[in-house]
Amino acid sequence: MEYIISAPKKISIGIKELWSYKELFYFFTWRDIKVKYKQAMFGFAWAILQPLVTMLIFTFLGNMLSIPSDNIPYPVFAYSGLMLWTMFSSAVTNAGNSMVTSSNIIKKIYFPRLIIPVSSILVAAFDFIMAFIVFIGLLIYFNIEVSVFKVICFVPISVIITIIASFGLGSFLASLNVKYRDFKYIIPFFVQSLMFLTPVIYPVSVLKYQWAKYLMAVNPMSGAIDLTRNAIINNSLNLDCFLISVVSAIIIFFVGLFYFRKTEAYFADIA
Amino acid sequence: MKPIIEIQGIGKKYKLRGQEMPYLTIREALLGKNKNKVKNEFWALKDISFDVFQGESIGIIGKNGAGKSTLLKILSKITPPTEGRIIARGRVASLLEVGTGFHPELTGIENIYLNGSILGLKKAEIKKKLDQIIDFSGVEKFIDTPLKHYSSGMQLRLAFAVAAHLEPEILIVDEVLAVGDAEFQKKSLGKMEEVAKQGRTVLFVSHNLSAVKTLCRRGVLLNNGVTEVVGEISDVVDRYKHNINQILKTINTDYGVFDLKNHKNKIYDKNYGMQKVTTYCDGKVSEKMYSGCNFKFVVNIKDKEIKNKILFGFVIKDSEGESFIGINNKHKGIELISDNNEKEITVEIQSLPIYRNEVFFVDLFLGEINCNYDVITEAFQFEIEAVDIYESSNLIDLRYNKVVVKEINFYLDEK
Incomplete structure (x- = not known):
């Protein structure tokens, strides 16, 4: 086993090395989940409460402003977006601060170094599973008929898009955060603002112009949420918009990954 | 046979940004404020080359800031070199700290798994060695208790127990032996000897010259980022001691007696306040101390202002300005009252609890409650020789930069 240590020259993803450290992904994720649920008084309930309470608030708001919800009860509509959005926002925030x-x-x-932001994202994915169980409860409570096949196919795809996008954005922000500490304050603000530019609490159909729909689709979360909603609402999915979201997620993924790999060698010097 | 580690012309450059933090604010980046500072470079290491052979233990010594830690960080892949390269032929484990990644909310066992996997052990290996690790740590009773309920000594023992069960081909160890109490140090040093005897390669940084001498056959002396000597450990240690003595000689002419009247840092009226200080080691006037010695200094004072109880304090700092001991007579509940204008204050520490080969500086404060009259920073300095590890009872815990002074006394003599 011979290896060379020298000044970094070319950037690679280093999959082989990551694979040899696979157990560390597990341990970091396990630590975060364990600590999170050990410390918090509500334990696992916390993962559920967050989207649930937000859903109740937006239901109240949605009723007041009469936001359309594509013919399904507004609470179910809002929750279907919020569970994915909560995963995205906590993944991006935690990964962004992780380094x-x-x-x-x-x-x-x-x-x-990639293990650290990736573990934060895996923790958010774990929380999503908790939140999704509640979602199933909501579907039963509101007696909504869904195609189980579609749910099984589409929800995982939405989750994968969310993971890819949040990894790209999260690792990009994580590198920037090491160098520019202002990002500590920018990240929560940015994530919060982004929520209103994503069809979380309103449907894409509120947009009148086709170009606006395309523009919104550049946000990968728009495609991810729309796909999941398609599984429950059963309206036709705008395939163009969905593809834009997927491509956008992949671009964000690679930009984040390469920027992280490019800068990670010097993290220890400036962190 | 090829060397297990070949270090070829390693250099590491840092950009200095004065007192500021190494990271930037966006405003600075946008304004290009950092650009005009790029010239301010500093080579922490320059042109370091030496080979390490299989089964060899090498001690790396040098003053603080000589580049020892930077070299270890490069060898551990924590930070890349700016130039040169290192060829390593074996599994490296580096211990720049014990207990890296310990989490206070997790239990002892959970932390063993977490820390072990951070150090590069596989889950199966940890599982296999779990009983040995717990046994070695001596905290089996509390192994299912969250770490936050452990004393710092227990945390340290647990951390070292994990580290002691690493089985790499190359082991890189920083000053980890400098923490903990005497018993812990003895145990960890013993373990290090064991590792070295098993034919593993060990790179060892320490200020503890006697430990370096017992553990290593070869040594490297770093000085201002360059290798000064590579060779037999006794030669390297001698050269290092020689350098320190050289520095001490240039600092002072009058050995152990320091004039404070014309001291460059004196702000107060030079004819009043603290006038002179004399340092004693085991009762003899000396500037050289050793760990565990009876350390005493006497300050002569000519006073015109103090009306009430005297408050006299001092701070001992290392050459990097990190303070270790900061104490005054009030902390110790000792009252110093005198009507006499000329007096002498003596501070005596029964057993000097600093275990480090280095020059230390002392700031002096004289005044009364809520008011300092005469403050002299770096009023005097003394050197410590970190003598035999097994004998010194009060050892400094470098992790917290804090020293518990057990027996200290302040006396006042009227003249």
Whole structure:
């Protein structure tokens, strides 16, 4: 086993090395989940409460402003968007802060740095599973007929799009955060603003112009949420818009990944 | 046979940004504020080359800031070199700290798994060695208790137990032995000797010269980022000691006696306040101390303002300005009252609890409650020789940069 340490030259994803550290992904994710649920008084309920309470607030708001909900009860409509959005926002926020939070570890030991933001995203994915169970409860409570086949096919695709997009954005923000500490304040603000530019609490159909729909589709979360809603509402999915979201997610993924790989060597020097 | 590690012309450059933090604010980046500072470079290491052979233990020594830690960080892949390259032929484990990644909310066992996997152990390996690790740590009773309920000594023992069960071909160890109490140090040093005897390659950074001498056969002396000597450990240690003595000689002419009247940092009226300080090691006037010695200094004072109880304090700092001991007579509940204008204050520490080969600086404060009259920063300095690890009872915990001074006394003599 021979290897060379020198100044970094070319950027690669380093999949082989990541694979050899696969157990560390597990341990970091396991640690975060364990600590999160150990510390919080509500334990696992917390993962459910967050989208649930937000849903109730928006239901109240939705009734007041009479926001359309594509002919399904507004609570179910809002929750279907919020569960994916909560996953995205906590993944991006936690991944974005992860390198700074773990600076004491990265200064003392080497392992592929990507493990840290990826674990934050896996934690958010775990929370999603909890939230999704509640969603099934809501579907039963409101007696909504869905095609189980579509749910099984579409929801995982939405989750994958969310993971890809949040990884790209999260790792990009994580690198920037190490170098420019202002991002600590920018990230929550940015994520919050982005929510209103995503069809979370309103349907895409509120947009009147076709170009506006395309523009919104550039936001990958728009496609992910629309796909999941398609599984429950059964209206025709705008395939163009969906493809735009997928391509956008993939571009964000690679931009984030390469920027992270490009800058990670110096994290220990400046963190 | 090929060397297990070949270090070829390693250099590491840092950009200095003065007192500021190494990271930028967006405003600075946008205004290009950092651009005009790029010239301010600093080579922490320059042209370092040496080979390490299989089964060899190498001690890396040098003053603070000589580049030892930077070299270890490069060898551990934590930070890349700016130039040069290192060829390593074996599994490396680096211990720049014990207990990296420990989480206070997790239990002892959970932390063993987490820390072990961060250090590069596989889950199956940890599982296999779990009983040994718990046994070695001596905290089996609390192993299912969250770490936050552990004392710092217990945390340290648990951390070291995990580290001791790494079985790499190359082990890189930073000053980890400098933490903990004497018993812990003895145990960890013993473990290190064991590792070295098993034919593994060890790179060892320490200020503990006697430990370096017992553990290593070869040594590297770094000085201002370059290798000064590579060779037999005794030669390297001698050269290092020689350098320190050289520095000490240039600092002072009058050994152990420091004039404070004309001190460059004196702001107060030079004819009043603290006038002179004399340092003693085991009762003899000396500027050289050793760990665990009876450390005493006497300050001569000519006073015109203090009306009430005297408040006298001092801070001991290392050459990087990190303070270790900061104490005054009030902390210790000792009252110093005198009507006499000329007096002498003596501070005596029974057993000097600093275990580090280095020059230390002392700030002095004289005044009364809520008011300092005479403050002299870096009023005097002394050197410590970190003598035999097994004998010193009060050891500094470098992790917290804090020293518990057990027996200290302040005396006042009227003249």
